[in-house]
């Protein structure tokens with residue numbers, strides 16, 4: 001799967017969590033722009049983990065602030081598998 | 082995704098000296114001031130002027146029934162326990178002034194560890210200065226960089242802090258969700274060290290973990306299992322060894338963490354294990370080594386209490402009666418509870434919001450009842466809870482009195 005495909009899948013997965021219909025770009029932040037609280041983060045991360053069959057540990061999550069960084073991280077996790 | 086707030090590139094100009102390291106607490110300070118400005122008694126600043134028994138105290142000048150302590154087995158005023166403490170004060174003095182690995186291990190610490198080994202029928206027992214330090218120390222020492230910790234998202238702060246301190250990869254799963262736990266274990270890279278951390282009783286809602294299934298799954302994936310039985314010791318299981326005893330999986334659990342600050346009725350923490358190399362922990366576990374050991378009077382009261390808890394089956398039975406009656410009674414009154422059925426000595430009453438919860442807490446206090454107010458972020462799903470924890474020393478009549486208080490307060494505040 002290339003980065004664009006990963007991006008498409010994550011875009012689909014984020015929809016139910018994007019309650020305010022924020023327009024998402026690579027610079028969109030989860031805490032600031034999307035206002036995700038810790039419960040939303042847990043459910044959203046679980047949705048990604050299940051879809052891609054990867055683990056995104058809390059340590060890795062701490063490094064991810066923007067949508068673009070998330071796509072990069074998931075893309076890399078898949079490539080490393 | 083960090084929960085950090087996005088910040089401008091350039092530092093903001095400081096106005097006078099109004100901004101400092103405490104500025105990050107401004108929102109919380111404002112929220113507290115807002116709550117107290119309504120005339121509300123401060124739920125987090127209660128003083129017990131006199132403690133009359135495990136279940137009664139004078140709080141803010143009022144004679145109050147205690148329904149928000151962790152004194153599950155009512156051991157704090159047990160005459161044998163108090164006497165053992167006094168004797169140790171006389172014989173060994175007020176404190177050890179040293180670490181367990183230097184000058185801080187007295188006869189009493191050894192006897193306390195003997196009592197724990199006997200209580201759990203396990204080979205090794207290690208006493209820490211608090212339960213918080215037991216979790217912090219054991220978890221951070223056994224799971225380090227490159228290892229994986231799989232844990233319930235509703236885990237206690239001491240478990241999270243132990244994970245952070247050890248720098249292992251931390252992988253949480255949805256509360257009590259066996260399938261979510263298994264999926265995460267399955268995805269861990271081959272060859273990595275794995276630790277699963279669970280609690281017997283989760284103290285916010287008073288629900289128990291499906292340990293039979295969870296421990297079996299953890300073992301299937303070759304993980305070590307640590308269970309925090311802080312809220313079940315002395316009460317749950319035939320010998321009071323906890324939910325892992327009740328579930329029949331105690332032999333498959335690698336480490337049990339516990340505390341003396343609840344059923345045992347004093348302060349301190351411990352880890353028990355059958356692992357053949359367990360004793361090395363005493364040398365490598367920093368929260369064990371770099372802090373002073375418990376005072377002789379504390380380990381003497383703990384050892385005496387633990388030995389009495391071994392023979393506490395009548396008290397256990399009465400505590401179950403109390404828990405069932407309170408749970409059933411509150412449910413009949415129309416309160417929303419944390420569990421469908423009583424699963425432990427904790428009955429959590431779910432409040433519609435923080436304001437109503439604080440009002441209800443105050444109304445109960447004025448009735449002469451103390452319960453725990455729990456609010457986000459310490460609570461699951463951002464709930465506001467009134468947590469009731471029962472004691473084996475609450476009489477049947479007291480439980481009825483408590484239900485009457487809840488009925489009047491609930492009507493006054495408009496919750497039922």
Ligand SMILES: Cc1ncc(COP(=O)(O)O)c(C=O)c1O
Pocket residue numbers: 211212213214216237239280284309311312340341342348349350
């Ligand atoms: C689940 C759990 N683990 C550990 C602790 C810590 O125990 P202690 O009070 O001995 O530090 C507590 C109590 O606050 C707890 O609820």
